Amino acid sequence: KAGVTQTPRYLIKTRGQQVTLSCSPISGHRSVSWYQQTPGQGLQFLFEYFSETQRNKGNFPGRFSGRQFSNSRSEMNVSTLELGDSALYLCASSLGGIPHEKLFFGSGTQLSVL
Amino acid sequence: LAKTTQPISMDSYEGQEVNITCSHNNIATNDYITWYQQFPSQGPRFIIQGYKTKVTNEVASLFIPADRKSSTLSLPRVSLSDTAVYYCLVGTSGSARQLTFGSGTQLTVLP
Numbered sequence: 001k002a003g004v005t006q007t008p009r010y011l012i013k014t015r016g017q018q019v020t021l022s023c024s025p026i027s028g029h030r031s032v033s034w035y036q037q038t039p040g041q042g043l044q045f046l047f048e049y050f051s052e053t054q055r056n057k058g059n060f061p062g063r064f065s066g067r068q069f070s071n072s073r074s075e076m077n078v079s080t081l082e083l084g085d086s087a088l089y090l091c092a093s094s095l096g097g098i099p100h101e102k103l104f105f106g107s108g109t110q111l112s113v114l
Numbered sequence: 115l116a117k118t119t120q121p122i123s124m125d126s127y128e129g130q131e132v133n134i135t136c137s138h139n140n141i142a143t144n145d146y147i148t149w150y151q152q153f154p155s156q157g158p159r160f161i162i163q164g165y166k167t168k169v170t171n172e173v174a175s176l177f178i179p180a181d182r183k184s185s186t187l188s189l190p191r192v193s194l195s196d197t198a199v200y201y202c203l204v205g206t207s208g209s210a211r212q213l214t215f216g217s218g219t220q221l222t223v224l225p
Contacts, residue, residue: 004157035215043158043201043215090157100146100205105157 002026004093004106012112018079021109025072025093032074033103034066037088046089049074078111086113118202123220132189134219136202139183147178147185148203152218158201162187189221197223 005024013019025032033048045058049068066076072093078085088110092103119137126132138147146165150158162169164176164185175188189196199218 042217045215092157100148100163102148102160102163103150103158105150105159107156 004091004104006089006091006106006109008109009107010110010112012114013081014114015081015083017081018077019081019111021076021078021089021091021111023074023076023091023093023106025074025091026104029093029095029104030072031094031096032068032072033092033094034074034076035090035092036060037090037108038086043090046076081113083113085111087111118204118215118217120200120202120217120219122217123222125222125224126192127224128193129191132192132196132221132223134187134189134200134202134221135184136187137184138202138204141182141204145182145204147176147182148205149174149176149187150201150203152199152201161200192221192223194223194225197221 004026007022011019023032031048031050034046035043036046037043046060046064047057047066048055049066052068052070063079066074068074088108090105090108092105094101094103117140146163148163149161151161152158162171162174162176164178166178166182169176177186187200199220201215201218203215
Protein backbone atom coordinates (compact mmCIF):
# COMPACT_ATOMS: atom_id res chain seq x y z
CA LYS A 1 0.00 0.00 0.00
CA ALA A 2 1.41 3.38 -0.96
CA GLY A 3 2.08 5.80 1.87
CA VAL A 4 1.06 9.42 2.18
CA THR A 5 2.36 11.41 -0.75
CA GLN A 6 3.09 15.12 -0.60
CA THR A 7 3.98 17.28 -3.56
CA PRO A 8 6.08 19.15 -4.27
CA ARG A 9 8.95 18.08 -2.04
CA TYR A 10 10.63 21.49 -2.15
CA LEU A 11 9.30 24.91 -3.00
CA ILE A 12 10.84 28.37 -3.14
CA LYS A 13 8.60 31.42 -3.19
CA THR A 14 8.95 35.14 -2.57
CA ARG A 15 7.09 37.29 -0.10
CA GLY A 16 3.58 38.20 -1.14
CA GLN A 17 3.11 35.19 -3.40
CA GLN A 18 0.72 32.37 -2.71
CA VAL A 19 1.39 28.64 -2.69
CA THR A 20 -0.62 25.45 -2.92
CA LEU A 21 0.60 22.18 -1.45
CA SER A 22 -0.89 18.79 -2.21
CA CYS A 23 -1.40 15.68 -0.11
CA SER A 24 -2.60 12.27 -1.24
CA PRO A 25 -3.61 10.09 1.71
CA ILE A 26 -3.27 6.35 2.03
CA SER A 27 -5.98 4.59 0.07
CA GLY A 28 -9.09 4.20 2.20
CA HIS A 29 -8.15 6.95 4.64
CA ARG A 30 -10.75 9.67 4.92
CA SER A 31 -9.10 12.08 7.33
CA VAL A 32 -6.27 14.41 6.39
CA SER A 33 -4.60 16.83 8.78
CA TRP A 34 -1.91 19.42 8.15
CA TYR A 35 0.98 20.59 10.31
CA GLN A 36 3.66 23.24 10.19
CA GLN A 37 7.08 22.39 11.50
CA THR A 38 9.74 25.00 12.25
CA PRO A 39 12.89 24.84 14.36
CA GLY A 40 11.55 27.47 16.73
CA GLN A 41 7.92 26.41 17.14
CA GLY A 42 8.14 22.68 16.56
CA LEU A 43 5.16 20.81 15.15
CA GLN A 44 1.96 22.82 15.10
CA PHE A 45 -1.48 21.67 14.01
CA LEU A 46 -3.01 23.64 11.15
CA PHE A 47 -6.30 21.95 10.35
CA GLU A 48 -8.03 18.66 9.72
CA TYR A 49 -10.42 17.56 7.01
CA PHE A 50 -12.77 14.63 7.05
CA SER A 51 -15.15 13.78 4.22
CA GLU A 52 -14.47 17.13 2.54
CA THR A 53 -15.33 19.12 5.67
CA GLN A 54 -12.94 21.03 7.87
CA ARG A 55 -13.44 19.62 11.35
CA ASN A 56 -10.93 21.60 13.32
CA LYS A 57 -8.46 24.40 12.88
CA GLY A 58 -5.35 25.38 14.78
CA ASN A 59 -4.27 28.85 15.76
CA PHE A 60 -3.11 30.16 12.39
CA PRO A 61 -4.17 33.26 10.46
CA GLY A 62 -6.76 33.13 7.71
CA ARG A 63 -3.99 33.20 5.10
CA PHE A 64 -3.74 29.48 5.71
CA SER A 65 -6.58 27.53 4.18
CA GLY A 66 -7.25 24.10 2.86
CA ARG A 67 -9.72 21.82 1.24
CA GLN A 68 -10.38 18.17 0.68
CA PHE A 69 -11.72 16.54 -2.42
CA SER A 70 -14.15 13.65 -2.78
CA ASN A 71 -11.25 11.21 -3.26
CA SER A 72 -9.82 12.40 0.10
CA ARG A 73 -6.89 14.17 -1.50
CA SER A 74 -6.23 17.49 0.18
CA GLU A 75 -4.65 20.79 -0.70
CA MET A 76 -3.34 23.51 1.52
CA ASN A 77 -3.03 27.11 0.40
CA VAL A 78 -1.05 29.94 1.91
CA SER A 79 -1.71 33.40 0.53
CA THR A 80 0.41 36.53 0.84
CA LEU A 81 3.45 34.62 1.96
CA GLU A 82 5.63 35.99 4.74
CA LEU A 83 9.21 35.12 5.60
CA GLY A 84 7.97 33.40 8.75
CA ASP A 85 5.99 30.94 6.67
CA SER A 86 9.21 29.16 5.75
CA ALA A 87 8.75 25.71 7.21
CA LEU A 88 8.26 22.04 6.60
CA TYR A 89 4.59 21.39 5.95
CA LEU A 90 3.45 17.91 6.82
CA CYS A 91 0.21 16.17 6.16
CA ALA A 92 -1.05 13.05 7.84
CA SER A 93 -3.88 10.70 7.04
CA SER A 94 -5.92 8.32 9.14
CA LEU A 95 -8.79 5.93 8.60
CA GLY A 96 -11.88 7.40 10.08
CA GLY A 97 -10.84 10.53 11.86
CA ILE A 98 -11.15 9.27 15.44
CA PRO A 99 -8.99 11.73 17.37
CA HIS A 100 -6.67 9.21 18.97
CA GLU A 101 -6.18 6.88 16.04
CA LYS A 102 -2.77 6.41 14.47
CA LEU A 103 -1.60 9.09 12.05
CA PHE A 104 0.44 8.31 8.97
CA PHE A 105 2.63 11.21 7.91
CA GLY A 106 4.05 12.12 4.55
CA SER A 107 7.63 13.32 4.09
CA GLY A 108 6.50 16.91 3.86
CA THR A 109 6.94 19.91 1.60
CA GLN A 110 9.85 22.17 2.49
CA LEU A 111 8.75 25.74 1.75
CA SER A 112 11.28 28.53 1.64
CA VAL A 113 10.04 32.11 1.42
CA LEU A 114 12.60 34.64 0.23
CA LEU B 115 -5.71 21.88 25.23
CA ALA B 116 -3.24 19.88 27.25
CA LYS B 117 0.21 21.42 27.01
CA THR B 118 3.10 18.97 27.01
CA THR B 119 6.67 19.39 28.18
CA GLN B 120 9.61 17.15 27.28
CA PRO B 121 13.37 17.37 27.74
CA ILE B 122 14.98 19.07 24.76
CA SER B 123 17.70 16.47 24.34
CA MET B 124 19.09 13.22 25.73
CA ASP B 125 22.20 11.20 25.04
CA SER B 126 22.58 7.48 25.48
CA TYR B 127 24.91 4.66 24.50
CA GLU B 128 24.11 1.69 22.37
CA GLY B 129 22.52 -1.17 24.27
CA GLN B 130 21.18 0.99 27.08
CA GLU B 131 17.55 1.52 28.01
CA VAL B 132 16.30 5.04 27.42
CA ASN B 133 13.38 6.66 29.25
CA ILE B 134 11.85 9.89 27.96
CA THR B 135 9.27 11.59 30.15
CA CYS B 136 6.53 13.90 28.94
CA SER B 137 4.58 16.14 31.29
CA HIS B 138 0.93 16.91 30.50
CA ASN B 139 -0.64 18.39 33.62
CA ASN B 140 -3.89 19.47 31.96
CA ILE B 141 -4.69 16.19 30.28
CA ALA B 142 -8.44 15.66 29.90
CA THR B 143 -10.30 12.57 30.99
CA ASN B 144 -10.67 11.12 27.51
CA ASP B 145 -7.28 12.12 26.13
CA TYR B 146 -4.92 9.49 24.79
CA ILE B 147 -1.13 9.79 24.85
CA THR B 148 0.76 8.95 21.70
CA TRP B 149 4.46 8.97 20.90
CA TYR B 150 5.96 9.54 17.49
CA GLN B 151 9.51 9.23 16.17
CA GLN B 152 10.92 11.54 13.52
CA PHE B 153 14.07 11.23 11.46
CA PRO B 154 15.51 14.18 9.50
CA SER B 155 13.64 15.00 6.30
CA GLN B 156 10.84 12.55 7.13
CA GLY B 157 7.42 12.83 8.69
CA PRO B 158 6.84 11.48 12.21
CA ARG B 159 6.20 7.76 12.61
CA PHE B 160 3.86 6.23 15.21
CA ILE B 161 5.61 4.37 18.02
CA ILE B 162 3.07 3.65 20.75
CA GLN B 163 -0.16 4.86 22.31
CA GLY B 164 -1.80 4.49 25.69
CA TYR B 165 -4.54 5.72 27.98
CA LYS B 166 -3.47 4.50 31.41
CA THR B 167 -1.08 2.09 33.18
CA LYS B 168 1.38 0.34 30.87
CA VAL B 169 1.41 -0.50 27.20
CA THR B 170 4.08 -2.53 25.44
CA ASN B 171 4.70 -3.33 21.80
CA GLU B 172 7.59 -4.74 19.83
CA VAL B 173 9.63 -1.53 19.92
CA ALA B 174 8.76 0.34 23.12
CA SER B 175 6.85 0.54 26.38
CA LEU B 176 4.71 3.38 27.65
CA PHE B 177 4.21 3.96 31.35
CA ILE B 178 1.35 6.18 32.53
CA PRO B 179 0.83 6.80 36.26
CA ALA B 180 -2.60 6.84 37.82
CA ASP B 181 -2.96 10.64 37.73
CA ARG B 182 -1.99 10.63 34.00
CA LYS B 183 -0.18 13.94 34.35
CA SER B 184 2.94 12.48 32.80
CA SER B 185 4.01 9.55 30.69
CA THR B 186 7.31 7.83 30.06
CA LEU B 187 8.41 6.28 26.80
CA SER B 188 10.89 3.47 27.37
CA LEU B 189 13.14 2.24 24.56
CA PRO B 190 14.98 -0.98 25.45
CA ARG B 191 18.52 -1.52 24.24
CA VAL B 192 18.79 1.41 21.87
CA SER B 193 20.92 1.32 18.74
CA LEU B 194 22.45 4.06 16.60
CA SER B 195 19.37 3.94 14.34
CA ASP B 196 17.20 5.11 17.24
CA THR B 197 18.80 8.54 17.01
CA ALA B 198 15.81 10.74 16.23
CA VAL B 199 13.39 13.28 17.67
CA TYR B 200 10.64 11.82 19.82
CA TYR B 201 7.32 13.63 20.20
CA CYS B 202 4.72 13.23 22.89
CA LEU B 203 1.21 13.89 21.61
CA VAL B 204 -1.93 14.39 23.67
CA GLY B 205 -5.17 14.18 21.73
CA THR B 206 -8.66 15.01 22.85
CA SER B 207 -11.68 12.89 22.12
CA GLY B 208 -14.87 14.04 20.51
CA SER B 209 -15.66 14.88 16.96
CA ALA B 210 -12.89 17.38 16.50
CA ARG B 211 -9.20 16.68 16.62
CA GLN B 212 -7.32 18.96 19.00
CA LEU B 213 -3.75 17.85 18.82
CA THR B 214 -0.97 19.16 21.00
CA PHE B 215 2.55 18.14 20.15
CA GLY B 216 5.31 18.36 22.68
CA SER B 217 8.46 20.25 21.78
CA GLY B 218 10.17 16.99 21.00
CA THR B 219 13.20 15.31 22.51
CA GLN B 220 16.33 14.85 20.42
CA LEU B 221 17.72 11.46 21.37
CA THR B 222 21.31 10.85 20.32
CA VAL B 223 22.62 7.32 20.64
CA LEU B 224 26.38 7.12 20.85
CA PRO B 225 28.54 4.10 19.96
